[in-house]
Amino acid sequence: xxxxxxxxxxxxxxxxxGGAAPSVQDVSLRVGPGEIVGVIGESGSGKxxxxxxxxxxxxxxxxxxxxxxxxxxxxxxxxTERDWSGLRGxxxxxxxxxxxxxxxxxxxxxxxxxxxxxxxxxxxxxxARARALEILHLxxxxxxxxxxxxxxxxxxxxxxxxxxIAIAVAAGPTLLVADEPTTALDVTVQAQILxxxxxxRDETGMGVLFIxxxxxxxxQLCERVAVMYRGRIVETGRAERVLADPQHPYxxxxxESIPRPSVPVRSPLAVIPVDNDFVEAPAVLEEVR
Amino acid sequence: xxxxxxxxxGVTQRFGHGEHATLALDxxxxxxxxxETLGLVGESGSGKxxxxxxxxxxxxxSSGRIEFDGGxxxxxxxxxxxxxxxxxxMVFQDPNDSLDPRFTVARSIAEPxxxxxxxxxxxxxxxxxxxxxxGLPGDAAGxxxxxxxxxxxxxxxIARAxxxxxxxxxxxxxxxxxxxxVQAQVLNLLVRLQEETGVTYLFITxxxxxxxxxxxxxxxxxxGRVVEEGTGEQxxxxxxxxxxxxxxxxxPVLYRT
Numbered sequence: 001x002x003x004x005x006x007x008x009x010x011x012x013x014x015x016x017x018g019g020a021a022p023s024v025q026d027v028s029l030r031v032g033p034g035e036i037v038g039v040i041g042e043s044g045s046g047k048x049x050x051x052x053x054x055x056x057x058x059x060x061x062x063x064x065x066x067x068x069x070x071x072x073x074x075x076x077x078x079x080t081e082r083d084w085s086g087l088r089g090x091x092x093x094x095x096x097x098x099x100x101x102x103x104x105x106x107x108x109x110x111x112x113x114x115x116x117x118x119x120x121x122x123x124x125x126x127x128a129r130a131r132a133l134e135i136l137h138l139x140x141x142x143x144x145x146x147x148x149x150x151x152x153x154x155x156x157x158x159x160x161x162x163x164x165i166a167i168a169v170a171a172g173p174t175l176l177v178a179d180e181p182t183t184a185l186d187v188t189v190q191a192q193i194l195x196x197x198x199x200x201r202d203e204t205g206m207g208v209l210f211i212x213x214x215x216x217x218x219x220q221l222c223e224r225v226a227v228m229y230r231g232r233i234v235e236t237g238r239a240e241r242v243l244a245d246p247q248h249p250y251x252x253x254x255x256e257s258i259p260r261p262s263v264p265v266r267s268p269l270a271v272i273p274v275d276n277d278f279v280e281a282p283a284v285l286e287e288v289r
Numbered sequence: 290x291x292x293x294x295x296x297x298x299g300v301t302q303r304f305g306h307g308e309h310a311t312l313a314l315d316x317x318x319x320x321x322x323x324x325e326t327l328g329l330v331g332e333s334g335s336g337k338x339x340x341x342x343x344x345x346x347x348x349x350x351s352s353g354r355i356e357f358d359g360g361x362x363x364x365x366x367x368x369x370x371x372x373x374x375x376x377x378x379m380v381f382q383d384p385n386d387s388l389d390p391r392f393t394v395a396r397s398i399a400e401p402x403x404x405x406x407x408x409x410x411x412x413x414x415x416x417x418x419x420x421x422x423x424g425l426p427g428d429a430a431g432x433x434x435x436x437x438x439x440x441x442x443x444x445x446x447i448a449r450a451x452x453x454x455x456x457x458x459x460x461x462x463x464x465x466x467x468x469x470x471v472q473a474q475v476l477n478l479l480v481r482l483q484e485e486t487g488v489t490y491l492f493i494t495x496x497x498x499x500x501x502x503x504x505x506x507x508x509x510x511x512x513g514r515v516v517e518e519g520t521g522e523q524x525x526x527x528x529x530x531x532x533x534x535x536x537x538x539x540x541p542v543l544y545r546t
Contacts, residue, residue, distance in 0.1 A: 042468040157333075186332035187495060191539035213468065216541030243543060257473035259502035260544055261525055266480050266503060269473035 005073035007031040007175040007207020008054060012067035015049045015058065024049050025231045031175065031207040036198070038210045038218035038239060041228030042254075050228075051179045051211045055094050056084030072174035090120050093168040097180040099160035102167075103152040109136075109163050110148030113170060120171040138203075139166040140196060158189035162196065169200055176200075179211040194221050215255060219243045227251045229278055237286035247284040293356075294457060294489050295321040295344065300353030302339055302513075313339040314350065315513040321457075326483065326490040328504030328521065330497055330536070336513040337493050341459050344491065345379055346370065357457070375405050378450040382462035384442035387449060388434045394420075394445055395430035401453040419448040422485075423478060440471035444478065451482060461493045476503055497536060498544035501525050509533045 008031040015024035024046040031037045041047040052058045054071055056079060069077045072091035076083065088094075096102055104112055113135055114128035123131040129148070136144035139162045152160055161181060168176060178197065182190040198221060201208055212218050218225050218239060225242050227235040227250065235248040246252045256263075256270030263269065302314035314336050321327045331337040343350045346362060355363040362373050378401065381387055388397045395416045402412045417427040423444040434442055443463065450458050460479065464472040480503060483490060494500050500507050501521035509517040509524065509532070517530040525545070528534045537545065 042470060187497075188332060188535060188539040214541070215469070216543035219543045220541040254470065257470045258543070259473075259476065259498050260546065261498070261501055262546055263502065265501070265521060268477045268480075269502075271474050271477065272470035 005033065005174060006070060007033060007035065007072060008037075008209055009070040010054075010066055010068055012065070013050070013053065013069070014065050015046070015053055016063045017059075018061050023231050024053070027226075027228075027231075027233050029209070029226060029233075031209050033174070033207055034201060034205045035224070036201060036208040036210055036222045038212060038222030038225040039228060040212055040215055040218050040225055040254075042213055044230075045228040046231040047211045047213075047228050048179055051094070051177050051209065054175070054177050054209065055088055055092060056081070057088075057094075089116060089168075089173075090171045091173055092175040092177065093171070093173045094177040094179065095161070095164050095168050095181045097183050099157065099164045099184075100152060102164045103160060105152055108149050108151055109155070112163070113148075113167055116167050116170045122171055135166045135170050136163075138169070138200070139163075140199075141166070156189075157185055158192060161185065161189075161193055165193075165196065165200070169204065169206070172204060173206055175209065176206050177209045177211070180213065181210075182217060183212070183214070190217070197221065215243065215258065227254070232279070233283060233285070234278065234281070235284040235286075237284070241286070248278075249281050250278040251284075253278075292322050293320050294323040294358060295491070296354075296356040297340070297344065298354040298356065300340070300343055300350045300355065302336075302343060302348070303351040312513050314343065317353070317510075317513070317515055319508055319515055319518065321489055321491060322505075323456075323489055324483070324487045325505040326492050326503055328500030328507040329491060329493045329510060330495065330500050330507060331510035332495055332536075334512075335510040337510050338461060339513075340510070341379070341461055341491065341493055345377060345459060346374070371404075375401070375453055376455055377457045377459070378453070378455040379459045379461065380443075380446050380450045380463045382465050384439070384446040385434065387446045388442060390434055393431055393433060394437075397434075397445065398430075398449045398452050401449065405453050415452055419452045420445075422451065422482065423448045438471075440467055440474060443467065443471075443475055447475075447478065447482070451486070451488070454486070455488065457489045457491070459491045459493065462495070463492075464499065465494065465496070472499075479503065496544075497525065497540060509536065 011028045013027040014022045016022040039047045053064050110132050113132035117123040117128050117131055133144055133148060141147055141162050182193050210222055222239045225239040226233045229250045235251045246255055253270055253272045257272060259269060297317055297319050300314055300317045303310050304313055305311055317340060329337050342348045344355060354361050365373055398416045398419055399412045402415055416430050420427055420429050425444055464475050492504055504521055507521050507524045508515050511532045517524060517533045528537055
């Protein structure tokens with residue numbers, strides 16, 4: 001992996017489905033090597049469309065335009081499906097919310113990891129088992145050797161997500177896109193998975209684009225954050241600053257709608273009006289590098 | 290009139306037999322006072338939803354008593370059980386669990402009223418009143434669930450739960466599937482309804498910050514047991530149990546401050 005190359009660098013990204021109005025408009029994002037950047041937004045904000053676009057996974061009905069689209073150091077403007085499939089799972093990979101939808105329920109997890117290793121030419125059939133075990137150790141799977149022979153249903157939700165992450169990082173990607181990877185997990189397990197992602201980043205130097213609806217999780221893990229609202233980025237900055245001192249009215253309203261001990265008990269929480277003029281407010285883009 | 294509306298006394302729920310038996314509830318006791326919200330926090334498998342089912346008499350516990358308004362309800366049958374059921378309602382995480390997609394909103398909301406034997410004119414009036422109570426227009430009555438957003442559907446489910454003027458409502462993760470801005474609206478609504486009607490809530494959630502915000506008292510469950518009980522303030526700032534502390538430390542910092 002090239003440690004000097006940005007994990008992700010997109011400029012002016014717009015995504016439209018069919019003839020509809022664009023669901024993502026003029027989005028610019030940069031994830032440096034070894035950096036964890038969060039994208040926060042509510043349902044329909046366009047955050048998941050961005051994640052899929054970074055992996056070439058949008059449906060054919062989607063039109064993607066960008067003035068720059070560098071994924072894992074490769075210019076993917078006008079890339080064909082063949083180009084994308086060469087990138088996916090190798091230099092760029094993705095983790096989804098629901099681990100069961102990413103795993104084959106009828107295949108032992110050792111075999112599923114080994115399959116990825118063979119496809120990407122990392123290990124041949126004889127080495128695959130040993131290498132799969134190494135990768136399970138890398139994701140801190142407890143009792144890894146025995147678990148190689150388990151089927152997904154024999155694992156807990158957190159362990160399944162560890163397997164999915166193991167498969168995603170098996171080929172040593174430059175970019176990991178994680179779309180709500182802890183949303184379906186209990187809070188204690190979520191904390192473990194966030195810790196694992198941070199450790200893997202430290203150990204491998206991969207960049208992470210972390211998509212979430214949860215401002216708390218973003219604040220816990222990410223160095224920088226982009227706030228999405230109705231398809232646009234309305235605020236970017238260091239995560240610490242955005243959470244402590246949000247500048248854009250939407251970010252402020254979002255933060256104030258969250259129940260927290262600092263909000264008086266049983267007092268009305270801030271409500272984000274449906275037909276507001278947040279779109280009119282200028283975006284607050286903090287240049288940090 | 291006693292101050293305690295619900296008393297759960299030594300309730301145990303065993304699933305399976307012999308050595309394969311699991312204890313879903315292990316000698317659980319708690320009290321909910323009239324007009325208050327008791328927050329019940331726990332992770333998957335803690336037994337919080339099993340406890341809700343026991344309280345709603347959807348499943349008879351293996352042992353223990355459930356007292357409602359001073360009387361043991363855990364052995365009720367027939368018409369006495371039906372009478373009791375009208376006093377207790379439930380709101381689920383997914384509003385679609387209580388709304389039939391083929392029924393109009395009016396028909397779903399009126400169902401508990403039919404069960405209560407209310408006449409059709411009074412039912413119609415009460416349906417509209419319930420919709421207004423949850424901040425929806427009266428003409429929503431003639432529409433179908435799919436015409437509404439997730440947050441609006443949860444309002445309709447709340448209107449249905451509140452329609453027969455229950456004394457006690459079990460809220461099982463009522464905002465967990467909603468965006469935070471919609472969650473804020475639903476939490477505000479639930480607090481307001483309680484202040485207006487004096488209804489008592491058991492608020493089940495995995496989210497300590499939510500429970501701290503809405504509940505008067507909080508109980509923490511783990512492995513079928515209540516491991517901690519106190520005000521939200523006590524539980525969040527001076528947790529006594531090791532598991533409660535672990536739960537708190539796992540929460541993102543944003544929700545702890």
